Amino acid sequence: MTASDRSAHSRDIAGSKNGAAVSDVDLQTLRDDIAHLTQQMAALLVAAGAKTRQNIDDLMTDARARGKDAIGPLREAAEPVVKGFEDAVHNHPFAALAVAVGLGLAFGAVLRR
Helix, strand or coil: CCHHHHHHHHHHHHHCHHHHHHHHHHHHHHHHHHHHHHHHHHHHHHHHHHHHHHHHHHHHHHHHHHHHHHHHHHHHHHHHHHHHHHHHHHHCHHHHHHHHHHHHHHHHHHHHC
16 A cells, blocks of 8 residues: 555545544543553552562561571570680780781781782
8 A cells, every 4th residue: 555545545534424433432442441451550560569568578577586586596506605715815815916916917918819
């Protein structure tokens, strides 16, 4: 179909009252359907966002509870080690200082490379 055929066909449809009325009704129906679909999609996105937020909140609450439960035994296990270091530093301060300086120099040398 050439450009002149298309423009003649468009004029025929526009000139026909029945064709123009059907076209306008179809266009309005399409616009209404798109608006309704947009509203439904927005409602679904809001609902999905709220559900996702609730799921994340539930996961975070569960993780906090599990973390608190795990901290207690970890502290109990680490307490003798910490107490041993405190006693060693208190009983042998110069040796502890020498070990700390030696470790610092060793880490510095490794990081420098």
